[in-house]
Amino acid sequence: MGDAGTSERWQRERGSRPVRIANCSGARGDPGYQMRRQATQGPIDFITGDYLAEMNLAENAEKMAVGQHDGWEPTAWDGLEQTLDVLNEKRIKVIINGGALNPSGLARKTQALVTERGYDLKVAYVYGDDCRDEVKAELERTNKLPQHLDGENNDISLMENATALLDTKGKPIVSANVYLGARGIVKGLELGADIIICGRVADASPVIGAAWWWHNWTDKDYDQLAGTLIAGHLIECSAYATGSNFAGFDEYDINNFVDLPFGIAEVAADGTSVVTKHEGTKGLVNVDNVICQFLYELQGPIYLNSDVTANAKDLQVEQVGKNRVRLSNVKGYPPPPTTKLAIFYRGGYESQILFNATGYGTKKKYELMQKQVRFGLKEKGLEDKFQLLDFQELGTPAPNPRSQFESTTYLRVFAQTDHEATLYGLLKTFSEFAMQHYSGMHLSLDMRTAFPRSYLAFYPGLKSQDELQEGIAVLSRDGSVAQKADAGHPSAYQKLQPRENYETADPVDLASLGETVRVRLGDVVLARSGDKGANINIGLFVRKDSHYPWLKSFLTRSRMQELIGDDWRPDFFIERCEFPNLLAVHFVVYGPLGRGVSSCRLLDALGKGFADYIRDKVVDVPKSIVTDMQAIKEMRRANL
Structure with missing residues (x-):
């Protein structure tokens, strides 16, 4: 007892x-x-x-x-x-x-x-x-999709296969949960x-x-519930509030990030909170890391929940003590009036195969491989039978390499289809041209991913909260239900508004900020990114008030598109907003993750690496900001 x-x-x-x-x-x-x-x-x-x-x-x-x-x-x-x-x-x-x-x-x-x-x-x-049976029956009865999570945004083009769920026989629903x-x-x-x-x-x-x-x-x-929602957002993701996935980890003793504790939120009666961790544990809870985690998987300044x-x-x-950060x-x-409805269905079949190339002439080697494969597929009548056929070049050979590993990159051929037979045709094409390969071609050891496997696709919908049948069941000591209670529904709703999307209201002339130097964006900016269905969000921030006019003037929507580089596609769309108290600029890039994590064509299906890709870009930064950040980092290293 x-x-x-x-x-x-x-x-x-x-x-x-x-x-x-x-x-x-x-x-x-x-x-x-x-x-x-x-x-x-x-x-x-x-x-x-x-x-x-x-x-x-x-x-x-x-x-x-x-x-x-x-x-x-x-x-x-x-x-x-x-x-x-x-x-x-x-x-x-x-x-x-x-x-x-x-x-x-x-x-x-x-x-x-x-x-x-x-x-x-x-x-x-x-x-x-669990709404699977209900959603399945409604879809078969009406042949109409539930409202898409991004459907009210007229600027956004849904992905090519986003409506494949309508094929209820060929692509049956596996799960549907609100x-x-x-x-x-x-x-x-x-x-x-x-x-x-x-x-x-x-x-x-x-x-x-x-x-x-x-x-x-x-x-x-509502204010109390909203403050708690943000506290919950901060601590719900394992050790992210205590040092995991932290862009600034290299400014601290790396041993402090081994075996991290998980976060704690102390929520007061007014809805303000303090994020912390148990004393005597590793990791850190500071303003920088908490801002990073706040900016993770956001849609913008408006955070929606079923309750608030x-x-x-x-x-x-604000930092209010060692490993104690207050939110207010x-x-x-x-x-x-609606809540998210996550529908998963059988999307078809997918496979991938990795071809390695070493050093000299890599671009031409991968060009030859793609031409050979596409020729073979056309001969078999399969060229137009794919949902997706991607030839992805990963890595750049090091100049004057010191080892063969430094010189080696790979071509990832990733395919999705309705039928297994199409992927077996792709595999047969690979084998037919295997001995007609480019100079020095070699494969990864594990070939199992080259064989078809079924995959699940994601449809993010919306469901009316008033239709929910939510409740709680309390068990007796023998495991039977002793008591049930209906959860009811919210007593009031607020209609969804279009998400904010704007450039800064008070830009400065970048040329007026003095001499610039070419550095990586990550030398002066911290960031966090993540997945939101088909989309990637990214928040970037500086650490001194005097740096913020540059950041919000520099990071426009067109600049973000430029930084995305060759990964940009014409059907993508960018939303931008600001968090002035956090010295942050936030973007949502619509479209890169296709139909979501489970069927994404990218290696970085969760969008977590996107922030460090953007931070690795070399840009013009005012010399004064670079000097400030060098001093901050040197001070931290001196305290290790």
């Missing part, structure tokens, strides 16, 4: 101080010991975890249907199994979305362990996110739940639910 004194103290403190919420996962691979660490390394009230990327559910849906997968994420169960004793002792509550496709299954497995150990803990699960908010979670906590297992709730919803209940907010306390619309344009981020000045408004 748990410590009654601990439980009573916990109840007395509820609402009288900031709630301390520790995140234990941002992806399905995060190990169970991260949950136990958060529970044992310092005082906390809640543990939250986000185990789901957009493609997790779909990848496991077909396996679950034939009994080859439990539907929930194994690492979520691992964390609960490792941590249950501590949860009971310290009365720490847990809210995670590791239930994935089968939240009721993971809840019952957890309840069985609770009962076995004789603990007085209530286990519950949120239901209502992004739920925190309402079911709050209901569960009101019913006394200690462990709440969710499926596809929005990434920040567990954090919002914990703070909402702790501070006894209403669903119209947050306007973070004037967000304030977020405005909240009613949520949108």
Whole structure:
């Protein structure tokens, strides 16, 4: 049994101080010991975890249907199994979305362990996110697609195959899940739940639910909910708030980034928060890294959630202690009337093969390979049978190389088709021309990717919130449902507005900023990028107020297109906005990721490397800014 004194103290403190919420996962691979660490390394009230990327559910849906997968994420169960004793002792509550496709299954497995150990803990699960049967039936009945997430933007061209979902026979739906908010979670906590297992709730919803209940907010306390949404956005992604994926890592002792802790948010009654970590752990929580993480996977200053619309344009981020960063000045408004609907369907088949070339004449070698392949496909009548056939040149041979590795690059031939036979025809073409190859051609050792495999495609839609059937089920000790409660719907909505897109209102004449030098953009700018369906977002910022007039004048939409270089395509579109308090300029580039991560043609399917690609570009920067940044970096290195 748990410590009654601990439980009573916990109840007395509820609402009288900031709630301390520790995140234990941002992806399905995060190990169970991260949950136990958060529970044992310092005082906390809640543990939250986000185990789901957009493609997790779909990848496991077909396996679950034939009994080859439990539907929930194994690492979520691992964390609960490792941590249950501590949860009971310290009365720490847990809210995670590791239930994935089968939240009721993971809840019952957890309840069985609770009962076995004789603990007085209530286990519950949120239901209502799985809309597969409903979406499938509606699509077959009407032959009309749900409204696309980007459909209201008239400047955007949807990708060529974006409507392939209409082929309900050839490309059947595998999964369809709506992004739920925190309402079911709050209901569960009101019913006394200690462990709440969710499926596809929005990434920040567990954090919002914990703070909402702790501070006894209403669903119209929009500023408080909005501030918590941003706090949840910051800590939900594993160690990203504590040093992972940090563009400025090279300015610090690299050993500090080995075995990182995960983030904690202390959310106050007014919705402001402090992002931190347990004392005595590695990593760092500072303004630079927190801004990087804030700029990750944004659509712009308006952050949408099922419970609230947050306007973070004037967000304030300030260091208030060692490894303590305070967030404030977020405005909240009613949520949108719709929520995201993630539909995955069988897109067809894909394959890839890698051809290596060494040094001299590389461009001509790859040109010859492409001509040979296209000739062979035309002879077989297959040239126009592909959804996609890409010849991607990766790498640049080093000049005057010191090793063959330095001199070697590769050609990635990536293909997608409706039928396996087309890809076998491509493989046969490769084999027929194998001994007619360019000078020095060699292959990667693993040829398995050259054979067809099925792939899943993504359609991001919208669903009316008033149509949701969200609720919470609390289990009895034998695993049966003891109590159910409907989550209800938001009491008010705010219509979606077009996303902001503008150049700076007060540009300066770049020539007036004095002498410039040619340096890499990353020498003076930090950045973070990520995926948003078909799109890539990127936020770039400087670290001194005096540098910002240059940055916002320099980084125009046309400049971003120029920096994208040969990767730019005519059907892409760029949105731009600014975060003046963060000294940041933010862009969304529509289109580079095609139909999303699971079917993307790019190696960087998550868009995470895009920021460092842009930072690697050599540009003209005022010498004064370069000198300032050199001094800042030298000071940090001196303190290592």
